[in-house]
Amino acid sequence: MNEPLPAEDNPVAEGQRLHPLGLIVGLITGLPQLIFPMVAAVFGTGSRDRPELIPLVILAVLLISVFFRWLAWLRTHYHVGDDDIRIERGILSRSARSIPYDRIQDVSVEQKLLARLLGIGEVKFETGGGEGEDAKLSYVSLDEAERLRETVRARKAGVATPEASAGAVPEPDLPPVFAMDTRRLVILGFYSFSLVIFAILGGLAQQFDFLLPFDWWDFKNWIGIAEDNGVDITHIDRSVQIGGAIIALLALTAIGFATGIVRTFLKEYGFRLDRTAKGFRRRRGLTTLTDVVMPVARVQAAQIETGPIRKINGWHALKFVSLAQESKDESHHIVAPLAQMDEIAPIMAEAGIALPSTEAQFRRAPLLWWGQGLVYLWIAMAIGTAATIIFADAPFSKAGWMLIIPLAFVPLVWLEWRNYGDLVDESQIYLRENWWNQQFSIAPQVKVQSAEVSQGPLARLFGLATLHFGIAGGSLRFAALPLEDALAVRDRIMDAVAPVDFSEINRRG
Template sequence: MTREQTAADHAPARHTDPKSFVVQAISGVRSLIFPVAAVYFSMRSSGSLAVLAAAGAALVLILFGALASYLRWRKFTYSVNAEDIRVESGVLSRTARSVPYERIQDVSLEQSLIPRLFGLVAVKFETGSGGGDDIVLQYLAEAQGEALRDLVRAQKDGEHTSGERAADPAGSTGGEAKAQGAASPEAAPQATTPLFTMDKRRLFTFGVFEFSLAVFAVVLGLTQYLDWFVDYEIWDADLWRSTLAQQQGLLAGLGFIGQALGAIAGVFGLLIVGSATGLVRTYLRDWNFRLEDTPRGFRRRRGLLTRTDVVMPAHRVQAITIATGWLRYRFGWHSMNFVSLAQDSGSSNHTVVPFGKMDELVPVMLAAGFAPPDEGSCWHLASKRYRTDRIIVGSAFFVMLAVGLGVFVHPALALVPLVLAGMIAGARYYSWRFHRHALDDKQIFATRGLLSPHTQIASQVKLHSVEVNQGPIAQRRGYATLHLGLAGGTLFIPGIPTDRAFELRRLMLSQIAQSDFSQINR
């Protein structure tokens, strides 16, 4: 009863969609596989009884799981109020959490496979509080989820144009009506032309470049796991010796050409498996990738089985990162990420262009309020003393190793570490010219990378602190590292001549100090 009274001035508490407990029960079945398998294998010796026991265990666990998810669903309520969103949950111990609209950085919708079959969606309120403290409503009907997201955004907007929300009595009477109202203006911008999409051909190219041999690691892990269940001793040396002995006979019989062909086939096999892995992963993640510029911010939808729908408000973009790989760079492919305040939840990285040409990146960049470095921008390289010191420090270990080996073991052995030292020194000498930065009146650019350039573009006013750092070597050699306080990411420029570092800091601070934090993130 007390809850009724306290809730009198709030919107009524609501349950999530009734179907969501079914979804949760089904998702729970997946976690039953191993316990049931364990029951089966432990009783394997007793024949058909094992099947019976496993089935019984499965039934009991499923019933129990369904009951638990039903109770959880019953006890989970949320309410959308004038000032905040409240969630009460917990079967035995109750938790009540309230998140004010001002603290909600963003609302994202996520659909994994099973909820998608039921037309449900998980609504996630990102507060940027670092990790697990965000509110997640699992699950609402798709339309309801969209409406709730629009409502929250409308509330946040109202708070910006101050006074409007306070004067609005509808806010306390209930969210549903408002949500419907807010949904219609949102429908219009959806028709806008997307900023970036990936068709199937692009996705295929991307997948091939996402070459990955991770599948072998997974297979190896699985065989270790299977070790438990199967009478196949993967670490048994005798087994392998006998297998190898058989294979050796086979290999020897093939002759040289056969062996060479076998090796080539093996390499091809690796290439095919690696590319296939990359393709599958890319297709799953980036299927139907769509980035749009809506009034609320950048809206990104992607995913084959798990479809995510994320909106990143443009004013929360702190900086952008343009990266590439050593091979795809030769073909002109790049990727672009946003560095954003609401990035704390690790899985939702803010890739806005996963795979595109530079001229496709630029419109997105411009839409986010960033400009690419133009011809006139004055690039500064790192100090030459920094280059020298990096070469010395980098190769010192191998040079010492070479001396040690050459003097105490055998002069010829010194050659290997010497070559390694030379390679490091060469790479560092050569990569120096790729370490560069530039400053225009609004932004700072920093680029590094020998084989593939990695570029960061940050808006100066969105930096939170500027630090000049000097280690013992740097102090004596007259260069410094400039560390910039970037929310949601790191940005530092090493090896700048000390005078230049302080000059940069002075220039940037004159920009930063003019505005307040609360203005730049609105």
């Protein structure tokens, strides 16, 4: 939250400054944003007619950037108080943000490649607001980052100093709960097939298309280039065309696998999960090293993900649902990117979550419920067919093909129905859903914060209801229960949740 600054005569401590080496990181990483100001300065000062002045103009732009970055660094302070962490910044318009300790859900330390070389890191404070980190300090020394994390943990635990909470005996260096070796990284990379490289190249080509001698997106230009080099596409043998298409497809596949492997190594290299007195500590990253500690008590649910191809070899991914968001791209914390179920079970047990028994019977929603979308689609196609026959005077033999379209989606609906299941036992709720991106969610009943029963027009007609469970950081949905069963399950869960003090349950661990 933003607060007015204290008056100048108010005896408030000046606070601490960020690490000065952060100026170097900010300047180097911000160089791409200076390209257009440099070009504008060269054209604006007329230096393009005097090439000897161009280096001076570029140097002037760099010096101006360095000056304002130094001024911003000089005017940025952070205060570690008894109740909150206060960050003050601004050159002309000053602002102050106060983050109470009891609202901080997670403190993570991130080091990009240049920051790792300089021995500094970026500290991110997450308050569970749903949009990633609430505030960050760019950059501080690694010792200071660890001190800030310990201070937050101590204050949330009600201890006056981090030394009092840490104790005199250091934690032993135990083997990790889970780790990723090179073999698993390669396997995960193969499963993470990606063609994002073409999206990046396409974006760069579109951004700098003025530098290209032709419109790269126009296929006729490529044909023209081939003809200019003595290649007549219309006279190429059919077998050569087929062979070329196969080679292009194989090359595309190889690029996709290679891209997936590279992205996996950059993100997951050195993945290590430890169980410490503070909670789960996860470190990973090749060029960007992240160090995150998540208290066990803040684990709200577990989510096991897999797919029809990964499942053949028994590979799964484990994520923990927490009030704090992993990042803007990932809402849940990944604690095992690629693991077997016998490796996942002990990790979940550390968080107080168990897999269902082998005798557990999951409930499936009625198949008709999953097929209602096909019914609506068929009605739309029937209306389209009738309109074509009436207004376009087309025979049914030419217009009736639209009625066959819903049949193409029948296998997908059946697969979705086959992979759905929900269950409630004595202490947990379970939800299994999706066919391609299979998800198996498990949440302790005491972590449920709300339960809502809803009915649409069609559900009300058949006496069915949907039961929504709200947990911190996510939700679970039981589809198409009989109304009486939905109300009974809701009351049963709420009876288990009613005695729970959520202000205390998330403080422990």
